Amino acid sequence: MPEIIIKTEGLGKKYLISHEKQGSYTALRDVIAGKAKKILRNNTTTRVPREEFWALQEISFEVKAGEIIGIIGRNGAGKSTLLKILSRITDPSMGRVEINGRVASLLEVGTGFHLELTGRENIFLNGAILGMSRSEIKKKFDEIVEFSGVEKFLDTPVKRYSSGMYVRLAFAVAAHLEPEILVVDEVLAVGDIEFQKRCLGKMEQVSKGEGRTVLFVSHNMAAIKQLCNKGILLKEGRMLRYSDINSVVDLYLSELKTNNKIPVFDRTDREGNQKLKFRTVMLLNEKQEPTNLVQNGSSCYFELHFDYTLPAGDSKDVHFALGINDPLGNRLFLLSSYLTGQNFTISGDGSSRVLLRIENFPLKSGIYSYTISCAAINELLDSVKFAGEFTVEEGDFFRTGQQLPSNQGYIMVPHTFIFDHT
Secondary structure: OOOEEEEEEEEEEEEEEEOOOOOOOOOHHHHHHHHHHHHHOOOOOOOOOEEEEEEEEEEEEEEEOOOEEEEEOOOOOOHHHHHHHHOOOOOOOEEEEEEOOOEEEEOOOOOOOOOOOEHHHHHHHHHHHOOOOHHHHHHHHHHHHHHHOOHHHOOOEHHHOOHHHHHHHHHHHHHHOOOOEEEEOHHHHHOOHHHHHHHHHHHHHHHHHOOOEEEEEOOOHHHHHHHOOEEEEEEOOEEEEEEEHHHHHHHHHHHHHHHOOOOHHHOOOOEOOOOEEEEEEEEEOOOOOEEOEEEOOOOEEEEEEEEEEOOOOOEEEEEEEEEEEOOOOOEEEEEEOOOOOOOEEEEOEEEEEEEEEEOOOOEOOEEEEEEEEEEEOOEEEEEEEEEEEEEEEOOOOOOOOOOOOOOOOOEOOOOOOOOOOO
């Protein structure tokens, strides 16, 4: 029977959040005035309201050596906090953790790297942190460099690396220096598609081939189901399920669909500063009538209603985006006014709508979901994931009566063959 390599009992993490009343900025004169007031009040300290926030509560599970565990949940569910505790980056506020083995963690770009050191020096530094001897690191050095693909920049300080180079080298170090436990967060999304595939393959190899344990956080349900045999679903800091990966992913997706029943305006799991806030989103047919069904090959619209509130005299050029996702939540394509070179100017307070037209809808029959967002330059105003779902039924996309075979992807593309008879 495989040994228990990770065990948690009643794990919890609490943070204290301060609520200070501040404006959009604080001028130097305000700071000086505040200091003077404190002196005049005999240095009396003003109590700042503080609130307890539990990022994790009552988390208990066991992981056996060689298992690949997928950790999933919406943003803010506590995934990163759990990984930081297991990586010994932060201590729990309650409960206990037993870890039997060395842990290599990749939680963010450049984890464990010293910016002033070169890539070569950081390889040896990370190996030393993991408790490996210089000779052990040397044995793996060439494999690490080859996997990372940063050989030309090996003697360059990593502060000059791009985020992609950072990730490639950091993952290569973490995966090749033989820790008993490998902890990987969504940071792999920074790399290119080919490198992501190599990383997934390497994680599968170190687990199934070498008997090491992998904890993997991702929003990519296809990757999670492909790689992991068990999963942990977190929601608002609590563990909803720890079971086989298929049942955990199914529960996660059903939780997402439950949100679809809540009106978009009332959704509390949105992101952005809400200077602009979506009120409703509707799918319309070719006649601009509300519907929940579209035929592939036909045209349709998405109608977005929104409210906005800006300070007097302020205006913003904003861009809208709508992403279409498959049944596992993976992005199929993005529709964006930024990509089409269009923008919408808002100022003051008001309400408005925008129509997004799609001609010759390109998806095969099935049920799909969509995400909506609005942003200005370097500023996310509002974003709602899984804002709704809709059904696509078979139409006549190719105008030939022929349909895309069920095992040949999701998206249909207009095309023509030109035969050369010479």
